Amino acid sequence: GSCVLTIQLSDDELCEREEAEFFLLLTGSTRRHVSSTLRISHDTLQLVCPAHDRCESVVVTLCSLDPDGLVRNLSSEQMCFVQDLALDMAQFLVSAVGQAEGTEDALLLNECHIPLQECEKMDQSLALAFKHLTLPPDWSLLGDNNEPTPRETLLHFAARRGLQRVASFLLQQPGARHALELPNRDGVTPVTLAQSCGHNALLELLT
Known part of the structure; x- marks a missing residue:
């Protein structure tokens, strides 16, 4: 599309x-x-x-x-x-949520795979892919864990790269309120991460 x-x-x-x-x-x-x-x-x-x-x-x-x-x-x-890279990535990120092992590495995604200068383009295409992706029943940003422990979430992923459109979509999904307050293993929340990376427009959206 x-x-x-x-x-x-x-x-x-x-x-x-x-x-x-x-x-x-x-x-x-x-x-x-x-x-x-x-x-x-x-x-x-x-x-x-x-x-x-x-x-x-x-x-x-x-x-x-x-x-x-x-x-x-x-x-x-x-x-x-045809399925493009954005849809592949959206499906991968959705499936990574709630995995017992490897979630941290899956959501961090090495920067060499996603150049920072491509983030604006990625924000548009990935947000569109998320919008048209059929999420699993009862899917949540927190996975199946009712008492989430510190970890990377999709909101951390969006905050790290300034993906405002993606974050806007994620904030409408189940578990968003708790994910917004959840720190990763370094003790950093999505809001703090967006602020430290200088993504002011995204920071305003998250707060």
């Missing part, structure tokens, strides 16, 4: 529907998306591709809306949604 799709109109479509509005219908196995288009020239349309909930081929149908209100299906093609 969030990439730009470009559509080239044929001569027949231009001649017959100069005043029509165009939109795209994407039909998957469980979801349908309807997206309006922007006409950037007399024969070219663009739109932002919606995010989908799974990797699969979908049917993409170009439709027109005539001034008289008549909707026409003009053409159809297949398009494949």
Whole structure:
């Protein structure tokens, strides 16, 4: 999702529907998306591709809306949604929560794997992936532990890199209030971590 799709109109479509509005219908196995288009020239349309909930081929149908209100299906093609790195990372982070062993290393993630200069881009793509990820039933930021001990949480992960959009999503999830107050093994909470790293916008969100 969030990439730009470009559509080239044929001569027949231009001649017959100069005043029509165009939109795209994407039909998957469980979801349908309807997206309006922007006409950037007399024969070219663009739109932002919606995010989908799974990797699969979908049917993409170009439709027109005539001034008289008549909707026409003009053409159809297949398009494949593929799983990207952001979705892989989101699934990995969700699965790491509550693991008895290795959670600290999993959530710290060596900086060489995620360059700091890429954090803004990562924030956008990872937040989008989290939004469209189906979380396990009864999933919580604290895992299954009713009496959490000091540890790294996903809020620590977001605070360390200034991931404001990701943190905004996490704060809406079960266990967020306790995770926000939970220190890691160094005694540092997500709020303190955001402050020490100079992520002022995120600090304001967390407080």
